[in-house]
Amino acid sequence: MADRKSEPAPVFTGGPAADHEIAARQLAALREQLADLPPKPARTPEEQTAAEALLTRGHAIREAFLTEHAEAVYETVTNGFRTSLRVGELVDAVALRFPELVPSRAQLAAHQLPLKDRDSLEIAQGIFLAQVLARPRTGHHLLHAMAQPRQEALDLLDTLLLDDAVDLGVVHVQRKDNVGHVTVQNHSCLNAEDDASTAALETAVDLVLLDDRIEAGVLRGGPATHPKYAGRRVFSSGINLTHLYHGRISLTDFFLERELGVVNKLYRGHDLAPPRPGALESRHEKPWIGAVDSFAIGGGCQFLLVLDRVVAETGAYFNLPAGKEGIIPGCGVMRLPRFLGEGPAREAVLFNRDFPVDSPDGRRLVAEVVDPAGMDDAIARAVDQLMACGLPSVRANRRAMRLGAEPLDLFRTYMAHYARDQAYCAHSDALIHNLERTWSAHRRRPK
Numbered sequence: 001m002a003d004r005k006s007e008p009a010p011v012f013t014g015g016p017a018a019d020h021e022i023a024a025r026q027l028a029a030l031r032e033q034l035a036d037l038p039p040k041p042a043r044t045p046e047e048q049t050a051a052e053a054l055l056t057r058g059h060a061i062r063e064a065f066l067t068e069h070a071e072a073v074y075e076t077v078t079n080g081f082r083t084s085l086r087v088g089e090l091v092d093a094v095a096l097r098f099p100e101l102v103p104s105r106a107q108l109a110a111h112q113l114p115l116k117d118r119d120s121l122e123i124a125q126g127i128f129l130a131q132v133l134a135r136p137r138t139g140h141h142l143l144h145a146m147a148q149p150r151q152e153a154l155d156l157l158d159t160l161l162l163d164d165a166v167d168l169g170v171v172h173v174q175r176k177d178n179v180g181h182v183t184v185q186n187h188s189c190l191n192a193e194d195d196a197s198t199a200a201l202e203t204a205v206d207l208v209l210l211d212d213r214i215e216a217g218v219l220r221g222g223p224a225t226h227p228k229y230a231g232r233r234v235f236s237s238g239i240n241l242t243h244l245y246h247g248r249i250s251l252t253d254f255f256l257e258r259e260l261g262v263v264n265k266l267y268r269g270h271d272l273a274p275p276r277p278g279a280l281e282s283r284h285e286k287p288w289i290g291a292v293d294s295f296a297i298g299g300g301c302q303f304l305l306v307l308d309r310v311v312a313e314t315g316a317y318f319n320l321p322a323g324k325e326g327i328i329p330g331c332g333v334m335r336l337p338r339f340l341g342e343g344p345a346r347e348a349v350l351f352n353r354d355f356p357v358d359s360p361d362g363r364r365l366v367a368e369v370v371d372p373a374g375m376d377d378a379i380a381r382a383v384d385q386l387m388a389c390g391l392p393s394v395r396a397n398r399r400a401m402r403l404g405a406e407p408l409d410l411f412r413t414y415m416a417h418y419a420r421d422q423a424y425c426a427h428s429d430a431l432i433h434n435l436e437r438t439w440s441a442h443r444r445r446p447k
Contacts, residue, residue, distance in 0.1 A: 010064040016072040020098055023065040027100035030058045034119065041117045055119060062101060062127045070131035073098055074138040081137075084145035084275070087260060088252045090132075091125050102128050114246045116432045122251040126423025129256060133416035136277040136409070143412060144275030146260035147268065147283075150199075153206030160207050168200040172222070173207050178215040179383055180208035180286075184236065185222035188447045190229065192240035193299050195253045202262035209270055209286060215391050216383050219266070219303060220291040229294065233375075235316075238298025241325065245432070245441035255422050258299075259330050259415060267306035267402065281408070287394050289382045291375060292316045292357065292366065298329060304365055305335040308386065308398060311368045311378040312357040318365065320345075321352040324438050326431035328422050334414050338405060339365045 010026070012019040034054045037047050066073070077093040078085060085093060095104040103111075103121040111118050133139040160166050164175040170186040182204045184191045191197075208217040221235040243249050269285025290296075290304050292312035301318040304310050320336060322329040329349060337345040344361050347353040357366040370378045386394055425431060435441035 010061050012065050012068045016069040016076075019065055019069060020073075020101070023061050024098070024100040026061050027058055030054045030061075031100070039117070040119060051119060055123075059123055059127060062124055063131075065101070066128060066131040070128070071135055071138050073101070073128075074132055074141070078141065081141055081275070084141075084148060086145055087129065087142070087256045088250075090142065090145075091128065091252055094128060112247060115244075115427060118247060120423075120427035123423045123427060125251055126420045129252075130416045130420035133412055133419060136412075139412045139416065140277050140279075140408075141275045143260065143264075143408065144271050144273075146257070147264060147271035149206040149210055149270060150203050150261075152199075152203045153210060156203070156207060157210050160211055161213075166204070166207060168204060170197045171200040171204045173204045175211060175214055178213065178387070180211060180214040180217045182208060182217060182219050183222045184220070187222075187225040189240055189242075190224060190226055190234050190237040191221050191300075192237045192243075193254070193258070194240040194243045194248065195250050198254055198258045198262060202257075202265065205262050205265050206270075209265065209284060215286065216386055217266075217286055217288045218291060218379055218383070219288060219307065220379075221293055233293035235290075235292045235294060235296045236298075236300025236303065237295070238300055238321075239325070239327075240446075241435055241439045242441055242444045242446050244325075244327075244426075245435045245439070245444075246446050248446055249426070251423055251426060255330075255426065256415075256419060259418070263302065263306055263330065264411075266303065267406075268408075277409075281399065281403070283399070285395055285398070286391075287386050287398060289379055289386070291379050292318065293372070293375065295319075297321070298325070301336075302330045302332040305332060305339065308394075309368075309382045310366045311370065311375065311382055312366045313372045313375055314358060314369055316357045316369075317354045318357065318362070319352065319354045320348040323350045324352045324434065326428065326434040327425045328418060331411070331414065331418070334410075335406070 012023065034051055037043060037051050040048070040051070043051065073094060075081060077090065077097050091102050092105060095102050102124045108121060111121055132142055156166050160173060160175065166173045170184070172183045172185055174181045184201065186192065186197045205217070208214050221233050223231055224234045239249065266288055269283040271283055273279040273282040287308040290307040290310040292304070292310060294316055296304055296318040298319070298321060301320045304318060320329045320332050333349055336348060340348070340361055348355065355362040358369045368378050
């Protein structure tokens with residue numbers, strides 16, 4: 001097997017169809033060579049080196065093809081930009097219309113193994129999505145698609161209007177007067193996040209945004225059933241590391257749809273503007289209060305960075321321990337320095353620093369710290385203060401601050417790099433070693 005540095009970079013200079021035929025033929029040949037090798041756990045070091053060279057060559061071919069033709073591919077699968085596809089739907093459509101460019105659902109399903117035992121097929125998805133997001137026209141179109149209500153929320157809206165509550169299993173939504181309360185209750189893992197809980201939480205946020213009787217949302221963790229925290233509320237323990245280690249966290253359905261979906265909707269709401277660059281922003285958004293009980297770890301901290309006010313109980317803490325995990329903490333690395341400054345943010349991301357909510361740095365993110373018994377009153381005060389000047393003013397002012405701090409093009413560009421970089425991080429040997437060393441993930445089984 002030739003060393004990858006000696007392989008010339010592929011060059012595509014024809015039309016999309018002709019170049020795809022060439023790329024698909026090359027990628028199919030690499031896939032067949034990979035299939036001739038033993039499964040990853042049974043490979044010798046030399047065979048694993050050969051496998052990695054084949055995968056690297058395939059990623060280079062995809063990069064080269066998509067550098068020239070990403071927009072043409074996207075235009076084809078979206079019917080000339082007339083069809084809106086979420087991230088997962090988009091890669092499925094590409095797998096069907098442009099074979100070999102990204103793995104199909106069937107290929108991924110046959111590859112459902114712990115990360116250490118499988119090849120990094122999902123990196124192809126990250127490469128494709130990065131190229132789509134990097135281009136203004138396709139990137140804005142995809143952001144617009146992801147900023148629409150999920151069909152599940154549209155189907156459940158009548159239930160919320162009739163019953164003032166919707167139970168999504170791991171998430172519960174309830175309307176109380178003009179406030180929508182979203183309570184995370186993923187009890188089996190202290191509100192850790194995974195593919196299913198992320199989809200449910202996005203549906204819950206959509207419901208709050210869709211119900212015109214609701215003027216503000218509250219995000220809070222429910223009382224835990226875990227023996228260590230029984231009866232206490234827990235905000236979030238971040239990504240489910242056991243699921244991550246065992247290959248049950250999806251690049252598309254978790255890492256990408258989480259940031260482009262639920263987190264972005266908390267921050268920006270639903271997008272009502274035409275899906276094109278330069279369109280004047282028009283959104284249906286609502287202010288959000290975050291209530292931190294116990295802790296907001298990793299992804300939990302990321303949520304706090306897009307909310308309008310955070311209240312917390314005494315003794316709670318937050319962190320963003322990406323260095324311990326080996327992945328990129330969503331958009332947290334872009335947003336946390338705005339709150340804490342770059343130095344403390346580096347300490348959080350690279351050196352796993354915890355921030356007690358009642359510390360000087362903690363208070364840069366948390367507006368009010370109260371005794372546990374005072375949390376309900378603190379939430380009510382925050383809502384009252386938000387609504388005092390009227391919802392139109394709140395929406396206009398939060399949009400004005402957002403446009404100054406994080407314009408949509410900045411978010412789009414960040415997510416383009418995130419899509420590719422996270423794909424590589426999430427399938428790296430370093431991640432596997434980190435999870436085994438700091439989490440004993442190889443001794444745990446998914447629940």
